Amino acid sequence: MSSAGGGAVEWSSASCPRCSGHGTRAARDGFLTCDECGGGGKLSQKSCCSTHADGGHHGGDGPDPPSTLVELMAVLDLEDEAGCPVVAEEAFKGKVVGLYFSAKHCPGCVKFSSTMGGLTESHAADLVTVLVSGDRDEESAAEASRGKGFLRVPFNSPHRGLLMRAFGIYAIPVLAVWHPGMQKPVTAWGHTAVTYNSERCVRQWHQGGTGYSLAEIINPLPMCASTVGC
Numbered sequence: 001m002s003s004a005g006g007g008a009v010e011w012s013s014a015s016c017p018r019c020s021g022h023g024t025r026a027a028r029d030g031f032l033t034c035d036e037c038g039g040g041g042k043l044s045q046k047s048c049c050s051t052h053a054d055g056g057h058h059g060g061d062g063p064d065p066p067s068t069l070v071e072l073m074a075v076l077d078l079e080d081e082a083g084c085p086v087v088a089e090e091a092f093k094g095k096v097v098g099l100y101f102s103a104k105h106c107p108g109c110v111k112f113s114s115t116m117g118g119l120t121e122s123h124a125a126d127l128v129t130v131l132v133s134g135d136r137d138e139e140s141a142a143e144a145s146r147g148k149g150f151l152r153v154p155f156n157s158p159h160r161g162l163l164m165r166a167f168g169i170y171a172i173p174v175l176a177v178w179h180p181g182m183q184k185p186v187t188a189w190g191h192t193a194v195t196y197n198s199e200r201c202v203r204q205w206h207q208g209g210t211g212y213s214l215a216e217i218i219n220p221l222p223m224c225a226s227t228v229g230c
Contacts, residue, residue, distance in 0.1 A: 065158070069166050070183050073097070077157040078130065083142070086151055095128045096205045097178040098190055101169045103134035104144040109173040112191065116175070117148035119194060123202045124149070132163050134172055177205050187211060 066072035078086040100116055102109040120129045131152040133141035138155040145152045153160045163169075167176045167188055175190030186205050187193065193201035193211030201211030 066162065072159065072162055072166070073178055073180070076130070077154050077159045078151050079154050080151055081145055091128055091151060092180045095126050095180070096186070096202065097180060098127060098129040099132055099163060099167070099176045099178060100129050100150065101132045101134060101164065101167070101172050101174040101176070102144060103172055104140045105135065106172050112173045113144065113148060115194060117150070119198060119202070120149045126206060127202050132160055177211070179205065179208060182208055
């Protein structure tokens with residue numbers, strides 16, 4: 001995992017297909033060790049890429065997997081609610097990207113998804129939310145994003161596991177914010193920012209800030225305390 005200040009993140013090209021190389025799978029109270037790879041996230045026999053780990057395309061003539069978070073975000077597999085492919089570069093232009101790690105079976109995620117749906121709609125010009133599902137099956141993952149205005153990483157894409165590993169996701173919900181212009185994550189505490197500073201967090205993310213401060217967490221009151229207006 002790279003720090004918020006940047007730095008290379010190296011991936012394995014022999015990822016376990018069951019957990020997408022993450023080493024864990026979604027469970028009711030978070031994530032459990034993957035029973036196929038034993039938590040290692042790797043296949044017993046190395047393949048050319050995690051997408052073709054079942055025996056196909058061993059010629060090595062396909063594109064190399066992303067080796068850094070910057071590379072991954074530039075070519076991130078995306079689709080819209082209908083399952084149609086979306087080009088990351090076009091979708092992210094002029095916006096900050098909320099990488100929303102969530103799952104339909106998680107009550108906290110279901111509640112926060114409604115909040116994120118509203119924020120995404122109200123900031124459609126400068127925020128795009130990308131669902132990175134921790135669901136057990138593709139149908140649940142699709143249902144979790146329905147009607148929210150989210151894009152999503154396809155359920156069977158290896159990029160889903162790479163993102164989970166990059167941000168060290170072991171509990172959900174998590175909202176990590178990526179700044180395409182700065183080519184770095186500005187915060188992994190987007191959930192906190194949206195909860196306590198929803199009116200200003202998107203603007204602060206664009207400026208490279210975390211979107212929250214300790215004062216806002218301790219006392220999340222409006223900036224104006226006057227009863228007659230400011």
